[in-house]
Amino acid sequence: MSDVMTRVRVLVCEDDRNLGDEIAAGLRAAGFAVDLARDYADADLKIAVNDYDCLVIDRGLPDGDGLDLVRAHRESGERTPVLILTARDALADRLDGFAQGADDYVIKPFAMDELAARVGALCRRRELPAPTRTVVGDLIVDRPRRRVHRAGVLLTLTPKEFGVLELLAARAGTVVTRAELIECCWDEMAEPASNVVDVVVAQLRRKLGSPPLVETVRGAGFTIAQQP
Known part of the structure; x- marks a missing residue:
């Protein structure tokens, strides 16, 4: 992982247990600290109590649409970069994702290396100017x-x-x-x-x-x- 600050903490919200574990393991191998949520409520709680550098949110959660979570936090003033990870690949879905506050949109299936690179790019948006x-x-x-x-x-x-x-x-x-x-x-x-x-x-x-x-x-x- 390139050009990432020391404290780079990512929340992954994915209800598919195997896929969630795979994403968390891949991002940790790339040098990120990763918290894992399995549903809307758990992700909402973790965002409330932790400071994340990036959120990776699935849309099809068992207790709601991940995009609703993004919209709610944007309306509350939360500016943490968000990457939507979903199987919904229609143009209308992608445009809706950006309209509701997502910063990036990745379609399943995906390459782990690309996901890590995109998460790293979003994390860099949060960095304050610092000596290189x-x-x-x-x-x-x-x-x-x-x-x-x-x-x-x-x-x-x-x-x-x-x-x-x-x-x-x-x-x-x-x-x-x-x-x-x-x-x-x-x-x-x-x-x-x-x-x-x-x-x-x-x-x-x-x-x-x-x-x-x-x-x-x-x-x-x-x-x-x-x-x-």
Whole structure:
């Protein structure tokens, strides 16, 4: 996934259990944090309590039309980008989708790579202007290319490792708590009390090499010291 902010959280509302799981897995593999809803009511609740960067909404939900959900949130002032995912391929349906507030419209069946690319493009619409590169000492985090160099050496990081490092580097000199890392880099499937953050940080430390860059602040979280 290219040029996506650290906290890129997507809601997928799809009532077909197998397809919903497949979409969630595909988007997570592309580096997104994904919450999954199975019906209109569940999606409505999740949108009310979470801040999403993109909504992927099926139209034919068991308790309503996903497009009605989009319209209701647009009328309430919600501007989160929306991608309608549906088997309804008539021109009138697509035009109605855009008229009700959808930003993109994908017809089933679809290619997972294309869906991930379209979700990434919609997420970028929400981004505020930000530096494309973060430099902390000999560390360079290149957001658009999703590349990390340390002391001139290109490192190979997983999407999760990149997300954690990007957030720590952007906030160099301050402590980032485990809860903040969970919120920004994981989704609702992560358990805040688990050791998922510690595992990823340990992997990062190993790849970043010496001298150590990521410090643990006992009882608080992690930090990258601001370099002179």
